[in-house]
Amino acid sequence: MSVLCRLIRRGLPSGRPSCRSVPVRRDVRGEAPLVRAASSSSPVTLTYDVFDGKGGSTPLVFLHGLFGSKSNFHSIAKSLVQRTGRKVLTVDARNHGSSPHTPALTYEAMSNDLKHLLAQLRIEKCVLIGHSMGGKTAMMTALTQPGLVERLVVVDISPTQSSTRTNFHSYIQAMQEVKISSDIPRSTARRMAEDQLRGLVKERSVRQFLLTNLVEQNGHYAWRINLEAISAHLDNIMRFPSFDTVFEGPTLFLGGASSAYISSDDYPEIQRLFPYADIQYIPDASHWIHADKPLDFISSIISFLQS
Structure with a gap:
C-alpha cells in the first residue's frame, strides 16, 4: 500500500493511476495586468482554468496555497479528468496568479470570492x-x-495555528529585496532573482516555486503576487477562525509524512469540526505533496471519491 493511513473514521484504499493529458480550456476572466486594484469589501472576480470532463459527476475545484497559483494543479487536473471524467477547475486566489489585487486577504474574503x-x-x-x-x-x-461542498479534501494543513512551522516571513523579505534589470531575457532574470533569493531561501525547490511568480511586463520584471497584502495579513493567514459549527460531509485530510503541518495534536480539533474525516499521510512527501508525490496524491483523491 503506497499511502500510509492514520484512521479517524474510515480507512481508504489506494491505487496508482496512469497519467495521460487532456486538453485544457482556459477561461481567465479578467486576465489581469501585473497589479489590478479591487475593492476590499466585496468579492473579486477570480481567474480560473477549466478542464472539461465528459462525465456528469460533481466537479472538482482546486484551491492553491500561499505564493501559489492555479497552474500548480494543472497536471493533477488533467490526470483526474482522464481518470474520473469529472470537470476540474483550478482557481487563482485574490492577490495571487492573475486574480485581482486587493488590500484584504482574509479567509472570509477568500471564501466569499469562491462562493461568488x-x-x-x-x-x-x-x-x-x-x-x-x-x-x-x-x-x-x-x-x-x-x-456547496459535497466532499472536502484538505491538503497538508489543519484548522489550527501554523505560524510556528513556517519561514514565510523570510520568503516575503527575500522577494521584496530582489532587484532585476530591465530588458533582459527571462532566463537571465530568473537566474538573477534566484541568486538574490538564495541568501534567505535555502531550499532550491522553494526558490523554484517562488520564481513561478516572476513575470515580465513591457520589459520590466516583478512579482505577480501582492507581497504587501500578504505581508500585512500573514499572521492571520497562519491562523484559522474559530467555529462552533461542523461540516458533516465526507472529508479527507491528506498530509505529507515529512511535513509537520498536520500533527496528532491537531486531531481533536479536526474531529470536532469534521466528524466524518479521515487522515492520511503520503510517505516521503513534504508540504507540497502534489509536487513531491503526484501519483500517490491522485490515487488518494480517486480512492476518496469512490469511498
Whole structure:
C-alpha cells in the first residue's frame, strides 16, 4: 500500500493511476495586468482554468496555497479528468496568479470570492480540494456554506495555528529585496532573482516555486503576487477562525509524512469540526505533496471519491 493511513473514521484504499493529458480550456476572466486594484469589501472576480470532463459527476475545484497559483494543479487536473471524467477547475486566489489585487486577504474574503465564482459558473455543489492556505479557505467554505461542498479534501494543513512551522516571513523579505534589470531575457532574470533569493531561501525547490511568480511586463520584471497584502495579513493567514459549527460531509485530510503541518495534536480539533474525516499521510512527501508525490496524491483523491 503506497499511502500510509492514520484512521479517524474510515480507512481508504489506494491505487496508482496512469497519467495521460487532456486538453485544457482556459477561461481567465479578467486576465489581469501585473497589479489590478479591487475593492476590499466585496468579492473579486477570480481567474480560473477549466478542464472539461465528459462525465456528469460533481466537479472538482482546486484551491492553491500561499505564493501559489492555479497552474500548480494543472497536471493533477488533467490526470483526474482522464481518470474520473469529472470537470476540474483550478482557481487563482485574490492577490495571487492573475486574480485581482486587493488590500484584504482574509479567509472570509477568500471564501466569499469562491462562493461568488461558483455562483457565476452555476456550480451548485462541488468537491473542494485545497492546499495549505487554500485548504483553510476550503474548510471555511465547508463550515459556513456546507450545501456547496459535497466532499472536502484538505491538503497538508489543519484548522489550527501554523505560524510556528513556517519561514514565510523570510520568503516575503527575500522577494521584496530582489532587484532585476530591465530588458533582459527571462532566463537571465530568473537566474538573477534566484541568486538574490538564495541568501534567505535555502531550499532550491522553494526558490523554484517562488520564481513561478516572476513575470515580465513591457520589459520590466516583478512579482505577480501582492507581497504587501500578504505581508500585512500573514499572521492571520497562519491562523484559522474559530467555529462552533461542523461540516458533516465526507472529508479527507491528506498530509505529507515529512511535513509537520498536520500533527496528532491537531486531531481533536479536526474531529470536532469534521466528524466524518479521515487522515492520511503520503510517505516521503513534504508540504507540497502534489509536487513531491503526484501519483500517490491522485490515487488518494480517486480512492476518496469512490469511498
